[in-house]
Amino acid sequence: MxxxxxxxxxxxxxxxxxxxxxxxxxxxxxxxxxxxxxxxxxxxxxxxxxxxxxxNNVRVMVYIRKDVADNSETIEKEGQTVTNNDYHKVYDALKAMQGVKNVTFSSKEEQYQKLTETMGDDWKVFEGDANPLYDAYIVDTNTPSDVPKVAEEAKKIEGVSEVQDGGANTQxxxxxxxxxxxxxxxxxxxxxxxxxxxxxxxxxxxxxxxxxxxxxxxxxxxxxxxxxxxxxxxxxxxxxxxxxxxxxxxxxxxxxxxxxxxxxxxxxxxxxxxxxxxxxxxxxxxxxxxxxxxxxxxxxxxxxxxxx
Structure with a gap:
């Protein structure tokens, strides 16, 4: 053979x-x-x-109202620094949701910096107190199919201004x-x-x-x-x-x-x-x-x- x-x-x-x-x-x-x-x-x-x-990079952007300091342990009240009783209320509610993998805070300053890097120097007129952006939480889900469900639940949280998940574009x-x-x-x-x-x-x-x-x-x-x-x-x-x-x-x-x-x-x-x-x-x-x-x-x- x-x-x-x-x-x-x-x-x-x-x-x-x-x-x-x-x-x-x-x-x-x-x-x-x-x-x-x-x-x-x-x-x-x-x-x-x-x-x-x-x-897999599709995320839920949860924007916080301007009057809510969810990521600050202390706040200024009547000229004094006091403990923030609402600290991480939105964050904890997001973390407790089923299908949520990770929650990351993104300040309006960080978002403004990314915006100017992408859009150019013309956007620098909004520096400092003129910054029109909101603090936000970036929510990563376990699977892409969890995105719509998490977005709908996030809209119901007190202190949330707006939720973006891409809508029809994501689908x-x-x-x-x-x-x-x-x-x-x-x-x-x-x-x-x-x-x-x-x-x-x-x-x-x-x-x-x-x-x-x-x-x-x-x-x-x-x-x-x-x-x-x-x-x-x-x-x-x-x-x-x-x-x-x-x-x-x-x-x-x-x-x-x-x-x-x-x-x-x-x-x-x-x-x-x-x-x-x-x-x-x-x-x-x-x-x-x-x-x-x-x-x-x-x-x-x-x-x-x-x-x-």
Whole structure:
């Protein structure tokens, strides 16, 4: 059994060398196809990742009335500093809600600073006492689906001025994220199917060009399994060689794109899939697809020549 495997292995390597131009054509076809698969898979997987990040970044903004100092332990009253009896009433009510993961205080000064960084110096006219913004609590929920429920309950808390959760835009965002995840998988499956079709047809051409060789082997009494073995290994080698260059391209190109694009995403709490995770997975995927499709393509293409 082992000796037969090595015999088939050496025979397939000789055939690859003997049919040089057809081997180059088949490897080139596999290489181009897998490069396209890698390109589209990179876009699809990262788009799905960003959609999930955006979905998870949807928060409930709870704005506090200006006459309520919910985050201050002491307040000024009639010229004296006294204990604030209403300290953390809104905060405690938010923390007690079902579905709430974390509550973070954001002062109107912090929000004003972020606003001027985003909108420019024109907004600096509202510095100091002219600041029109409100203190707020940023509420993170356990799951994105908890956002509407938490927002509705937060509106009922005494001392709350306004609650924002994105409204219809948030719902559309959830629907978009779901759409990308579902159709991303469908498109990825379609790309793999196209790769199977293209690679199988290319390998079929190489086998057709050697149909005379197969007929001679059948005439001398070789069994179908013996004839098929070297061709299956040839297909696997073609897939292996065809996956090498796309894997190298993924390594270099993805690192460059990640370094240049991810900088602008970090500030928005978004991120592409990290190279140390994505590159090994994509490399393994390309080699597995290449080897599998190459072997299967050879097996399918040989069926017509092995019929009695």
């Amino acid at each position: 082992i000796s037969r495997f090595f015999r088939h292995l050496f025979e397939s390597l000789k055939s690859l060398k003997r049919n040089g131009w057809m081997t180059v054509a088949a490897v080139s076809s596999v290489m181009i196809t897998l490069t396209l698969v890698a390109l589209f898979a990179s876009v699809i997987f990262n788009t799905a990742k960003l959609a999930t990040d955006i979905e 559309r965002l959830f629907e978009l994220a779901s759409f990308i995840r579902v159709w991303g998988l469908v498109i990825a499956g379609l790309l793999i199917f196209i790769a199977v079709f293209l690679i199988s047809n290319t390998i079929r051409i190489t086998i057709i060009s050697r149909s005379r060789e197969i007929q001679i082997m059948r005439l001398v009494g070789a069994r179908n399994g013996y004839i098929r073995g070297p061709f299956l290994l040839e297909g696997a080698f073609i897939g292996l060689l065809g996956a090498a260059i796309p894997s190298v391209l993924v390594f270099f190109v993805y690192n460059i794109v990640y370094q240049s694009v991810n900088k602008s995403l970090v500030g928005q709490n978004l991120s592409m899939i990290t190279p140390d995770v994505f590159i090994p997975l994509m490399t393994v995927l390309l080699f597995v697809i290449g080897i599998f499709i190459g072997a299967i393509g050879s097996g399918i293409s040989m069926r017509r020549f092995l019929k009695i």
